[in-house]
Amino acid sequence: MxxxxxxxxxxxxxxxxxxxxxxxxxxxxxxxxxxxxxxxxxxxxxxxxxxxxxxxxxxxxxxxxxxxxxxxxxxxxxxxxxxxxxxxxxxxxxxKAAQVAPIDKSSVVMTILLAALFLHEPLTSKVIVGGLTIVIGTLILLL
Known part of the structure; x- marks a missing residue:
């Protein structure tokens, strides 16, 4: 359990x-x-x-x-x-919902950056690559 x-x-x-x-x-x-x-x-x-x-x-x-x-x-x-x-x-x-939602969910990347700045959470290579992947995915959905 x-x-x-x-x-x-x-x-x-x-x-x-x-x-x-x-x-x-x-x-x-x-x-x-x-x-x-x-x-x-x-x-x-x-x-x-x-x-x-x-x-x-x-x-x-x-x-x-x-x-x-x-x-x-x-x-x-x-x-x-x-x-x-x-x-x-x-x-x-x-x-369009399919365009608004990905931009809204880019808040994940903003959260990562703000968490590093204010909460001193580490920006590991995994976090950076994941954040960049989200940004790239958002751009692909919008273009």
Missing amino acids: ETSSNLWWIYALLSAFFAALTTIFAKIGVANIDANLATALRTLVIMPIVWGIVLAQGNISQLTTVSTRTLIFLTVSGIATGCSWLFYFKALQLG
């Missing part, structure tokens, strides 16, 4: 799968509506689901133990997420 520390990749694959579904459903959903309104509606759907999970798991009591530092970084992360969603929905409204 696998430990929870080895299950990260299953969650990552599920994340990728649902991100793909998000793109398809969002592309259809923004066809006849303002992209910002579409983002706001999607956010209304997400909030009760996530809070429902927190309540069902009994994790609401941890709310009182959240540090100021954690709250600041989660707030800034939330702002970045909101900006990402707003720009993503506008891009989907204006462009």
Whole structure:
């Protein structure tokens, strides 16, 4: 039986799968509506689901133990997420999903660079080659 520390990749694959579904459903959903309104509606759907999970798991009591530092970084992360969603929905409204998605996923390369800069994660040759491969693949899909 696998430990929870080895299950990260299953969650990552599920994340990728649902991100793909998000793109398809969002592309259809923004066809006849303002992209910002579409983002706001999607956010209304997400909030009760996530809070429902927190309540069902009994994790609401941890709310009182959240540090100021954690709250600041989660707030800034939330702002970045909101900006990402707003720009993503506008891009989907204006462009093709098969072109928007690869550019959006180039965030992997940006994450690698920012993780090296701010989190001091190593830029090994494997990481560099993998990042360059993502960039090349994105360019191939766009050309």
